[in-house]
Amino acid sequence: MATIVNGRNCEGCGLCCMVPAVIELEKPVGRWCPHCSTRKRCDIYADRPQECRDFHCGYLTVAVLGEEWKPSRSKIILTAELDGQRVLALVDPARPDAWRQEPFQGQLRAWAKAAVPHGGQIVVKIGHRAIVVLPDRDVDLGEVGPGDAIITEQRNTPAGPVLNAFKVPLDDPRVPKPA
Known part of the structure; x- marks a missing residue:
């Protein structure tokens, strides 16, 4: 507890x-x-x-x-899932922009940068809508339901590594299986 x-x-x-x-x-x-x-x-x-x-x-x-x-001030509830690998920022749907205000957006972005080396994720949820906060941008995945998973993948490019986020079905082979 x-x-x-x-x-x-x-x-x-x-x-x-x-x-x-x-x-x-x-x-x-x-x-x-x-x-x-x-x-x-x-x-x-x-x-x-x-x-x-x-x-x-x-x-x-x-x-x-x-x-x-x-939360009564920020209109954001912070919690974690996937054994702490994912930080969720659950936003009051009456204030969907709350997470974009400072200091919240800056802190979420800093956590996203810190999460990269260990494959962590920072996800903002507004109702069923999910937005993945990456070190350099946000990826709006739209509605994410109980049959969906959120994954992040890194691609190496000539300009350096690029991180991206995707919504995939739970049975997608890229979805990590529970230990």
Whole structure:
């Protein structure tokens, strides 16, 4: 279980009750949970599903993130998947441009540069739309569904290596298989 950074809490923020899907509640992406009537806290907190109990956004658990990353301010929820190989920036669909504001876009780009040597990815999601942040540009993949995977590939060119991102079916042979 993730350790919460001392002094941080969810007070005044309920974005995780709207932006991601909650499978146990059949709550789709980008819609408010029916148990978050105030839009700031869970009405069934003591009895919330395990999926919700287990979730902690990056703001709560990553000490180097400043207060500007609190989702109620940034309109971005940071989380990770694929054993930390992919950082997700889940954006409030009411503020789809939030990730393009500074310091967020600059930090996402810096993380993208740092992710290249170990094959990591930085992906912005606005609803089901996915945008891969690469060191030199963004690649908008459009809607990415449950049968899709996101891969990045590097090509060597006369001008040097070029990184690109693609949406492919999950059964594509380029999709890494779980260990």
